[in-house]
Amino acid sequence: MKKQGIGFIDSGVGGLTVVKEAMRQLPNESIYYLGDTARCPYGPRPEEQVRQFTWEMTHFLLEKDIKMLVIACNTATAAALEDIKKKLAIPVVGVILPGSRAAIKATKNNQIGVIATAGTVKSEMYPKMIHEKDATAKVASLACPKFVPLVESNSYHSPVAKKVVAETLQNLQTSGIDTLILGCTHYPLLRPIIQNVMGNQVTLIDSGAETISEVSTLLDYFDLAEKSDCSEPAERRFYTTGSTQLFKEIASEWLKIEEMSVEQAKLGF
Missing domain, CATH: 3.40.50.1860 (Rossmann fold)
Structure with a gap:
């Protein structure tokens, strides 16, 4: 069979x-x-x-x-x-609920970041799911529209990728988050660069x-x-x-x- x-x-x-x-x-x-x-x-x-x-x-x-x-x-x-x-x-x-659960479990200071596509950020599904589990959590969401094209064009190892990621995540670096959800399944291919930009004190959550x-x-x-x-x-x-x-x-x-x-x-x- x-x-x-x-x-x-x-x-x-x-x-x-x-x-x-x-x-x-x-x-x-x-x-x-x-x-x-x-x-x-x-x-x-x-x-x-x-x-x-x-x-x-x-x-x-x-x-x-x-x-x-x-x-x-x-x-x-x-x-x-x-x-x-x-x-x-x-x-x-x-992929949204499992990622939300993992972030709540991982955070120590109750401040969670979400990076995702414009569509996912606009839907506010991550904050909704997180707040259903923990109403006290603070969630900072950021759309990263340039990340998916980097991956789809097979350019995610390039110097351009490093520059784009660093510029995009600049504001999140000072946001106080200790946990960051990779809220797009393309983003784990950029994980080493994202981790380098955010620092080892930030735990990355791969929702996928x-x-x-x-x-x-x-x-x-x-x-x-x-x-x-x-x-x-x-x-x-x-x-x-x-x-x-x-x-x-x-x-x-x-x-x-x-x-x-x-x-x-x-x-x-």
């Missing part, structure tokens, strides 16, 4: 940071990933359009008979998670990595987890709406997969 996989959707390559953690924590699970790189970034787009694009990606992966969907994109989670959860028969997980702990719990709860003695090997399938070559370059480096197959996906455009 063919394994059912877990579906991951993102506006581009950022969700691969979530997949990397899934491969580490859940090595027996098959993974189907779709990155909408042709229409990335989602951050500046109207909420209704982001919701439409997220549904298009969801329908694409539902055709692969997935058993769970992970919206590995903060902007899409803010815009579409609740709607999709209501309408699908399979478990659906977003935290999400996989929740995925693992739900797999067990719904009895969907693959057993290690299963004879069928786990599949890793990757789809993109944009350049398969550029996607492959970034994905193979980040995930350390030498022989990677990346297929073109056609969505509703």
